Amino acid sequence: MQDEPRSGGPEQISLQIPCRYSYLRIVRQAVADLCAQTCVSEFKAAQLEMAVDEICAELIEKLRQRAGGDGAQPLLVILRRESGGIVSEVYYSGQKVEFPALSADAAKSTEDAAALGSYVVHRFVEKVEHVRDPERGWCVRIRKAL
Amino acid sequence: MQDEPRSGGPEQISLQIPCRYSYLRIVRQAVADLCAQTCVSEFKAAQLEMAVDEICAELIEKLRQRAGGDGAQPLLVILRRESGGIVSEVYYSGQKVEFPALSADAAKSTEDAAALGSYVVHRFVEKVEHVRDPERGWCVRIRKAL
Amino acid sequence: MKQCRIEREQRENLDILHLDGALDAYSFPRLEAALRALREENRNNVILDCAGLDYISSASLGALIGFARRARENGGDLKLVKLSRKIYNIVELLGFHKILEIYPDLESAVRSFAA
């Protein structure tokens, strides 16, 4: 009975984590829980979970490289339901990180291991943007339709 | 090898969730992950996890009662390592919530089911405070020594 | 951590509830419903298979203790089996291992009811 659709209300999770791989599973849990609450199918939820995980993992790798490890600044992940879809935003501070997971070019094949993350993200979500927020810095925003 | 102690760096997780029981498990996961990263023993981690879960569950119950369900405002949970301990802060908006889990009186026995939450919190952590933060509202802060 | 599932296995003289996931405030109504059904059918010999249980809240422990008390008044009992180390440790620290019977495996709990 507790698994019924939620009635409404602002369904949003914000999560700030240290820039480390070990916190990826909280991010995945947050995606899974938000999806469960907003009646997303198990399969769509798993796809969004993977897309968000791939983005965070790539950002963590690049940001740690740049900062030389533990100096890297935290990530802010915001997940919310938005008219007919789920939006995930991952904010980070400092200069823009260029990485293949965002390029639609790299997303065309699964041949190249480095481009796999990119392929996953583009295969599993409808919209991928890398935008600048005046207050919170760079943001990778993806949207999955329900 | 990846399970080695972390070298340092600010180990902190902030988590804002809708005021619903269904998000308790993200909170527990966050406690477990932070504890794993800061070398807390499995048993101490489980105790802190339970104390934080009991506090959030009680707050959610009372805040939902007050707001009539889904109108209840989100909870903000901040977990961090602090000299020799782990601190958990749970912030909520609006007027102070009185609840038994914070009373040391109620914590003396396990006879009364309603007082069980209180007993757990006081049994498992060293310090329990219910304080007012000028910016973020009321805060239940607990601290577990490592 | 998964959502809690409670599966009921009915045997001749006892019932086994197989738990999977977390017994927290969210799944609490599900536990209550399962215990209520047992009470209503006057089934008083109950084993809780905790092999898949990864969390238990104080309210859930309270509900189990309440059920056990009532079951004992009716000549039965509620017993726990296959607790993880983590959960056993919590139960022990709270002193509930003195209130609830705990067995390492299903077989010994089943035998304890037969005795």
Added chain:
Amino acid sequence: MKQCRIEREQRENLDILHLDGALDAYSFPRLEAALRALREENRNNVILDCAGLDYISSASLGALIGFARRARENGGDLKLVKLSRKIYNIVELLGFHKILEIYPDLESAVRSFAA
């Protein structure tokens, strides 16, 4: 979600890696180490028991495919068994079920190596 554990079971003509938890960027080095050990010992018949696997990242999938290719060049293979529906679905959507052999259970995968 638990931390990933990888347990290696060595049989006469093949190795089974039992996975438990998540194969993500955090546990990736552990997967790499396990696969490296197999390569160094020239063990090319490998079964991945995914019964306990609750997540797999693209990098991990890439590492498995790389290992499978190399194993095939050496007359062996890497095969997956007991994928959850959720993970099978992901693997299928990415088209990797055409690259990696997948079996429902350990026995059929073991037999496929013997054949």
